[in-house]
Amino acid sequence: MIRRSLCMALVALLAFVLAACGGGSSSGPTEIAVWHGYQDTEGEVFKSLVEQYNKEHPDVKVTELYSSNDLVLQKVLTAVRGDSAPDVAYMFGSWSPNIAKIPSLVDMADEVKQPDWKWDDFYEAEREAATVGNQVVGVPALVDNLAIVYNKKLFAEAGVAPPSPNWTWADFRAAAAKLTDPAKGQYGFLIPADGSEDTVWHYVPMLWEAGGDILTPDNSKAAFNSEAGVMALTTLQQMAVTDKSLYLDTTNENGPKLMNSGKVAMLITGPWDLSQLSDIDYDVQVMPTYAGSSGGHQTIAGPDNWVVFDNGDERKQAAIDFVKWLSAPEQVKTFSLGTGDLPIRALVGQDQAVLDQLNEGVPGTAAFVENLNNVKKVRPQVEQYPAISEALGQAIVSVMLGKDQPKAALDAAAQAADAKLAEK
Amino acid sequence: MSIDVPTRPTAVEPAGAETTSRWRLPFSPWHLVLIPLTFILLVPLLWMLVTSLETEGEANRFPPVLFPESPRFSNYSEAWASAPFGHFFMNSALVTLVVLASNLIVCSLAGYAFARVRFLGRGALFVTLMATLMVPFQVTMIPVFLIVKWFGDNVWEGLGIDHIGALMLPNLATAFGIFFLRQFFMTVPVELEEAARVDGTSRIGVLFKIILPLSLPALSTLAALTVLTSWNDFLWPLIVITSQDQMTIPLGLSYFQGAHRVKWPLLMAANVMSLLPMLLVFIGAQRYFVQSVASTGLKG
């Protein structure tokens, strides 16, 4: 028993002592640790950028660590609790409203106001994903969006005209139905259907195109159970339940695989899947619109951020400098051309030479860059978003499984969301 | 009990012991049961092998491709070269060996005490130790992190965060091992022990001269299980290790698992390579699974 209270006292003392001594100065280069999820080509390009930076800045030593993005949150939270946080970490944009609360997270608001950052050159969606209230929690690291990726051969075989910018959702639905052949195990369309944010963010652009919104403008109540919301969800219901042309992928992974095997004609996905479609002839098109709606063409972006942690003044400054260099136009161009990822800066994205080269590497990438212009709205940056996403996700899946009607499901989800929003 | 004190000879049933006058197959009929059974159990492993020889295009199919066009054995060398796997192997091996040795010793001592020694507070202590198995790691990982960090900062750096010592420390003894050995030690006939104790052997002596030799199947089983758990541990190393040179194999495998894409052929090739040491361990431990008469030394 004595041992236990001794241990607890020691741990408490330790935490106190650690909090007291911050970064500590050291002779020799300032070392900063960067945690990221880049593997493969992205990893190699990133490593070479880091090497370049280290060579050009002998007073700083940047070390990088690979940590799978899905699990990095647990790692970061534990590290922060244990006063062993990294200096820079790659974090999903959807976590921004919550990680904004971490005390050691550096608020970059004043920093990025400086003109040499060219903050406005970042696409608006990225800036919004990095901003929570008055706080700027990080610097853009990645941007993407959703568009239709379709199998040209399946369309030709079925005699259906491929997707065009003039398509409405009615056209999409009709095409999906014609491309579905139960005898061959072929489906016209596929959607991730596990009820997570992956499902939700496929529905959200449809909601926006129909003229709706996730929350009211003041972020106090749910607004997705409007007529627009019901219309968008009904489209999915028609395809999943009535036409049976929509394959519900509960694993969230089989989409590109089925596409690559020629079993699915259309996918709504992002540029990251293109390189997996090695065995088919595909093309990219923007999502259809809703006839008669003011929404027009819209899509959704999922930007991610580099987040800086305060481990003492020296390391903090070194980290900020590194992130600034990393997101400067020249490095953005190098990274994008080397990896095929969309450029995070608008000026780079408008460079035709860059677009051509991207298309050479992975065909269809340029279409995704241009589609960034259709990103008009972003998901609300509120800390209750995970709960809202969960409620909405369950509603969407239950409708697609034929267990609920859109209006009832969305109303129930709105109720749950409102309750959560009222809590804070 | 009126049975003669058994000397624990092998309890393996000899093949064909009960054949009467029925016609005999050229091999034991048990093979007909064991082969399909083994096949069913091995399906995941077979899938891993098949995938490890595919190209990425082939691996990106659903339903999966069962027969790759031309087996890509180069996946193995490519996987090995993608990360310092040799180093990861060394780290994993070191951690596993230390954890194994520690568990065998510490859990034997404690397991014996719980099985045979009536001491004050035994029940309460056993329950308390078992309680540590009943809270999921996701909940306790942050306190364990803090404690291990304390050791690193105050006892020896090699035990702290970002060192493989930190991977060993929380696993040096587990209630699982104690519980397991307790159950098996309890099956050793009490009479043997009592005879030795009357002769003046100490508790420790009884443990080493009587219990342990008769418990080789249990010890080798525990060894095999401990090696397995330690070798495959992922979540704790993920949380604690932040430098590549301290990584273990499971962390190395996560190199192939990105957020949007998993490089299946390389991942499976690396997985297969990582299984080989465990396979060797088990084949080695097999010899001890069957108790032989010669090792008891109690006849006569």
Add this chain to the structure above:
Amino acid sequence: MPALLRRLSRTDTVSGWALVSPAAILIGIFGLLPVLMSLQLSFQQSDLLTDETPWVGFDNYKKLADDPVFLEAIKHTIIYTALFVPGTMLVGLFVAAALNRSVRFISVYRTAAYITMAVSTISQGIIFLWLTDRDYGLVNAALNTVGIPSQGFLASPSQALYVIVAMTIWGWTGFSVIVYLAALQGVPAELHEAAAIDGASAFTRFRTITVPLLGPANLFLIVWLTINALQLFDEVYVTTRGGPLRATTVIVYYLWDRAFVQFDAGYAAAMAYALFVVILVITAVQFRIARRHVHS
């Protein structure tokens, strides 16, 4: 004898504690202390992000009673455990009995049983997702040939949990087999021989001689498998993520979700400790029942 016993009991306590102290210290520091430290978390409102963790007493626990998802998770966990534990033991015993013979190549078969445990949960999950796929899986293909329509299995809210039971029994059979194999070594061959001479059939011998002597192994498996079943997480994470429509949401999955997706760690800790009490009680009951039956 009585004098001997009296002499043993005094020094017994000393030697007993001496023998358990290394284990007690190690597990005390790295097992018990964290359990107590995170117990504290269950009485706070914490998101693991900020330093403000106000004390809320038993509020988190009270919230549990009103949480319909938690109550569903309890139901799922109980159903899962009730099917998984006996299932794994029976299958394991059967396979172990089959492997407990000196047939040629027996070590190959045993190695196969062991190596199934070394296969990662991820690979297991992928295999089952594929095998049970509604459109492309082998199981449905087989069912179709005998006229049964394709089933949703892991994609069906009513079937998913049972498929997870099957999948985890498959995954844990190796463990069960290994434990039983070790235990079967302790069954003296002479007893079997004597009974065989008396004319008892193999099955009768198995039932009346072998099975009772497996008592300690049975207790071990029941307790350990139950503890694990009640804490099921990995297999659910890798296949269904608690779905479809929460059909496979079990307690530990739900608490992980609360802590690391919804940032409500205090609530998650309360869930863990509510579960802990249940596990403790069930384990104690199992030991109690065992003590009455074991005649060692």
